[in-house]
Amino acid sequence: MLGRERLEWEVASRKIGVVVLDADPPAKPQCAAMLVPQGRELDWIFSSKAGQEQLLASSGVATLILLSRGGLGSEEQAPALDEWELDEEEDEDEELKKFLGPFLLQLVRNKAGLDEIQEVPFACYQDNVVWSRVLERAYSRKTGMMLVEDVRLEGGHLRRRLRFKSLPNLIQTEVPLLGGDLDLGLDRTDSPSACSIDHGVLVHAYLAPLVAGFSLISRCLESCSAAGDPAGVLCVGIGGGALPMRRFGLVPAENLRVHVEDGVETVRNIARSRLEDGGGAEKEKVAEHFFHAIVVDVSDGSSRSCPPEEFAEGEFLRDARSALDSGGMLAMNVMPLGEESHRGLLKRIGEVFDEVYQLEVSSGDNFAVFALKNPLRGVSVPLTCKIGNLVGSELLNNIFKVETYISCGKKAWDRKRSFLARRIKICSGLYS
Known part of the structure; x- marks a missing residue:
């Protein structure tokens, strides 16, 4: 973001906070204003620099003007607990927009490419x-x-x-x-x-695809069940440290242990313990750490892309492979920055794991990526049917085996995804 100017206007005996945001590099010479929803002036979306940068980027204009009733505030002023409800006085909003029109024109006409503009249009923020x-x-x-x-x-x-x-x-x-x-x-x-x-509903669009990937290790999971041994699953990145236990219903139990610690170090320690050649007591200790699946859903909060770099490097991938059972799988929620970064991640995973599979999330922003320690030798039809009934059979039929990501070249990512993968049917004819 090139510029961020903060002003306050006295308009008809009321204070109006004004934040002028200028794009860097400049977008096409267009501008827009946005009236911050009343009561949300201190929401980070509108008050923090990061939130304002995201609003400017999504608007597609060179200059975005945020207008807050009641004057300027900052997120640091927010109370420990606060509450707001949407004010649906649309007539009052429209009247205020008309009143502010001349002030907005005067504000933008000294900016490059906007000197002849006749009206500053209003954009509307909607998140339902x-x-x-x-x-x-x-x-x-x-x-x-x-x-x-x-x-x-x-x-x-x-x-x-x-x-x-x-x-x-x-x-x-x-x-x-x-x-x-x-x-x-x-x-x-x-x-x-x-x-x-309500633990019975998966809200995020990428969670069901991650679950669908367990069909790839359904034979391994079925073997665990037949032997009376529960499958071991390590989830890295449940979000917010200890907050899920206080606020999101995550309750530790005999078959669910929670560790608030560095995910990279945890996987590294598990991998090292598995490689040790100790006595009986040591072997018993190591056996507790045989994981049939490792699920990585991690964000560092600094970028919309995930996973963070340390979870995408060869060292972590090798540690994850060592921590897995012979029939195990690494599942990863991936939100790439673009073609190059995604192809690079798939390449690094393919250098460590025997087979790599991918499922595109319906939103188009995420991919569920699955890496198998050993080649797929078929699936358990009964367990795969259960997974299909849970998340939808169409997801199972849209899992692709990644094969040609190294040689796909610099084709347009949005048009040439077929160069990265070959579609496979998880259950031949089962969901066709």
């Missing part, structure tokens, strides 16, 4: 949130400030969300809520007990 209450703010040295909030969406759906200040427009974690009416005066500190988490 009509009510929000912040439950907790927390800090992590890895990701910075983050918050947990309950929201009500248009249509009445209730959600609990985790957002990072560094990427406030990106919802890191989201789960449905059941029971209780969140806006009937319930004590905010009691909200976790007033509403329960």
Whole structure:
């Protein structure tokens, strides 16, 4: 972002906070104004530099002007707990926009390419949130400030969300809520007990594809079940450190252990313990760390891309392979920066694992990538049917085997994905 100017206007006996954002490099010479939804002036989306940069980038204009009723504020002024509800006084908003028109023209006409503009159009921010209450703010040295909030969406759906200040427009974690009416005066500190988490619904679009990938190791999982041994799954990156245990219904149990520690170091330590050649006691200790799947869903909060670099390097990939059972799989949520970065990641994974598979998420932003320690030798039809019934059979039939990513060249990523993969049918004829 090239420029970020903060002003305050006195307009008809009311204060208007003004933030002028200029693109770097300059976009096409267009401008727009945006009236911040009343009550959301301190939301990181509108008040933080990171949020404003995302708004400017998504607007596609050279200059974006944010207008806040009540004057300027900053996210640092936000109380420990706060709440807002959408003000639907559209007539008042339209009247204010007309009144501000001449002021906006005067503000932009000294900018390059905007000297002859006759009107500054208004853009509208829409995220279908009509009510929000912040439950907790927390800090992590890895990701910075983050918050947990309950929201009500248009249509009445209730959600609990985790957002990072560094990427406030990106919802890191989201789960449905059941029971209780969140806006009937319930004590905010009691909200976790007033509403329960609905664990039966996967909200994020990429979660079902990650589950679908378990069909690739269905024979391995079926063997575990037949032997009476539970399959071992290591999930790296549940989000927010200890917050999921307090706010998202993650309850440790005999078959579910939670470790708040560095994910890269954890996998490295498991890999090293498996390579040790100790006595009986040591072997028993190592046997506890045989994982049939490692799921990596990690963001460092500084970029929309994932996983972070340290999870995409050869050293981590080799450690993950060593930590897996012979029939095991590494599953990874991938949001690439573009063709080159994605092809590079697939290449590094392919150099470590025997086979690599991929499933594109319906949103088009994410990929679920699956790396097998040993080649696929077929699947368990009964277990694969169960997975298909759970997440949808179309996902199983759209898993691709990655084969030609090294030689695909610099083709347009959005038109030539077929050069990166060959489609396979997980169950021949089962879902055709």
